[in-house]
Amino acid sequence: MIISGNGGSNEDYHPNLVLALYEIVDKKEETSLINSLIYVCSSLTPRLKKNPLITVVHRTNPEFSNYSIETMSPEFKRSLESIGGEIILGVTHLPLFDPALGRNIFGQSLGMGLGIFSLNRFITENSPKSVYYSRISKEVIKILGLACGLSHCSDGNCILTYHRTMEDLDLNKTICSSCKDNLVDEFNSLFGDEDYDE
Numbered sequence: 001m002i003i004s005g006n007g008g009s010n011e012d013y014h015p016n017l018v019l020a021l022y023e024i025v026d027k028k029e030e031t032s033l034i035n036s037l038i039y040v041c042s043s044l045t046p047r048l049k050k051n052p053l054i055t056v057v058h059r060t061n062p063e064f065s066n067y068s069i070e071t072m073s074p075e076f077k078r079s080l081e082s083i084g085g086e087i088i089l090g091v092t093h094l095p096l097f098d099p100a101l102g103r104n105i106f107g108q109s110l111g112m113g114l115g116i117f118s119l120n121r122f123i124t125e126n127s128p129k130s131v132y133y134s135r136i137s138k139e140v141i142k143i144l145g146l147a148c149g150l151s152h153c154s155d156g157n158c159i160l161t162y163h164r165t166m167e168d169l170d171l172n173k174t175i176c177s178s179c180k181d182n183l184v185d186e187f188n189s190l191f192g193d194e195d196y197d198e
Contacts, residue, residue, distance in 0.1 A: 014053040016085035036137035115147030148186035
């Protein structure tokens with residue numbers, strides 16, 4: 001799995017999967033999220049046209065008048081789009097309140113190739129750190145799927161299924177074969193077939 005690079009010919013080009021950490025300073029959180037993305041990408045590598053370069057950037061949270069997802073989504077989307085990359089996932093500790101559901105959500109897609117993930121609900125749970133890191137490692141995979149245009153999976157054993165509670169994540173261990181196929185298709189679509197210029 002490619003996690004760094006320094007240019008080269010078009011054949012050396014690798015599309016970017018960017019993990020944008022908004023005021024995330026806990027190195028174990030960062031490592032858990034990165035390792036989860038490396039794991040998923042590695043499992044897809046034999047079928048990908050181009051292997052992604054996983055890049056980490058650190059950002060300051062945008063300022064918000066309230067934590068409604070309706071207010072926050074456009075600001076996070078602008079911030080993520082300014083980073084550049086084929087797939088960009090933002091991670092924040094701020095709550096993402098969905099008025100339609102009447103509760104904070106884990107995250108959502110912000111458009112093709114963009115997603116935002118909030119650690120807020122995970123932090124407020126009183127669970128052991130090992131459980132916390134396991135849960136955020138799984139949820140970032142789901143946010144990656146949503147950012148790639150996948151819907152929630154109907155297979156209750158798949159990580160990409162709908163999770164209302166954190167305990168729901170504990171039931172999921174892998175990505176089902178159908179979602180893996182869909183992720184490969186979406187990665188290849190986002191990464192494109194054309195030759196890339198330096």
